[in-house]
Amino acid sequence: MSYSDLAKKIAVVTGGSRGIGAETARRLAANGAKVAVVGRDETAVDAVVERIGRDGGTALGAPADVTAFAAIEGMRTSVEAELGSVDVLAAFAGGQGMPMPTPEMPIERWRQVIESDLTSVFLTVRSFLPGMVERGRGSIVTMASSAGRQPSQANAAYAVAKAGVVMLTRHLAHEVGPRGIRVNCIAPSSILTERTEQLIPDEAKQQIAAMHPLGRMGTPHDVANAALFLASDASSWLTGVTIDVAGGRVTN
Numbered sequence: 027m028s029y030s031d032l033a034k035k036i037a038v039v040t041g042g043s044r045g046i047g048a049e050t051a052r053r054l055a056a057n058g059a060k061v062a063v064v065g066r067d068e069t070a071v072d073a074v075v076e077r078i079g080r081d082g083g084t085a086l087g088a089p090a091d092v093t094a095f096a097a098i099e100g101m102r103t104s105v106e107a108e109l110g111s112v113d114v115l116a117a118f119a120g121g122q123g124m125p126m127p128t129p130e131m132p133i134e135r136w137r138q139v140i141e142s143d144l145t146s147v148f149l150t151v152r153s154f155l156p157g158m159v160e161r162g163r164g165s166i167v168t169m170a171s172s173a174g175r176q177p178s179q180a181n182a183a184y185a186v187a188k189a190g191v192v193m194l195t196r197h198l199a200h201e202v203g204p205r206g207i208r209v210n211c212i213a214p215s216s217i218l219t220e221r222t223e224q225l226i227p228d229e230a231k232q233q234i235a236a237m238h239p240l241g242r243m244g245t246p247h248d249v250a251n252a253a254l255f256l257a258s259d260a261s262s263w264l265t266g267v268t269i270d271v272a273g274g275r276v277t278n
Contacts, residue, residue: 028259039115040065043066045246047063052074052077063086068093099153104249115150115151115158117131120142137152165256171188208261214272217248252271
């Protein structure tokens with residue numbers, strides 16, 4: 027799928043160094059967007075930028091810790107100076123969902139997960155939103171999880187954080203829609219990223235696949251498809267929605 031309206035737009039993808047974020051950055055660039063790839067691992071960020079360049083796209087590495095507002099502000103300033111005003115913001119950083127019994131969860135771990143998976147989204151949006159409001163346009167895509175939509179094996183802090191991302195998205199959509207800005211969310215289920223490929227044994231992958239009506243685990247490409255749709259004008263009448271990229275495993 028291609029979205030011609032994305033050509034020459036400026037996009038920022040946090041969590042862009044690996045997995046879903048990296049695939050989304052590559053797909054945005056393949057559609058002609060100029061992409062800032064944001065992550066903490068500079069080597070991984072550089073690898074994504076290099077691949078985009080080899081494929082004929084335009085990308086900028088923008089290492090930053092998105093739990094620190096000063097770091098985000100510095101990254102935004104650099105991106106705007108290098109590429110221009112941002113049209114598309116994909117706030118995808120996070121991913122602290124490893125199982126942990128709630129009675130055993132250290133308080134500091136709870137705070138760390140909330141910071142990583144919810145506060146980071148707020149801080150990122152807080153940095154880029156004023157410029158979008160001033161220009162009267164913009165598309166923001168946030169990253170939740172099926173763990174924020176229904177109980178799962180993920181830890182409680184992660185579930186709460188991702189449910190918070192869903193509500194933050196809805197709140198923002200209502201608040202800034204009249205200013206020409208759309209805010210939508212993606213909630214993936216079991217996705218075969220580089221990390222999960224390594225961590226999950228083959229037998230467990232088969233069991234997880236069987237839990238989904240479509241009979242397989244998802245891929246970063248599946249999620250990137252939804253992200254590009256929400257970023258583009260193809261979804262111009264959508265805001266405040268959460269798309270469950272979950273292979274049919276959705277509980278209403």
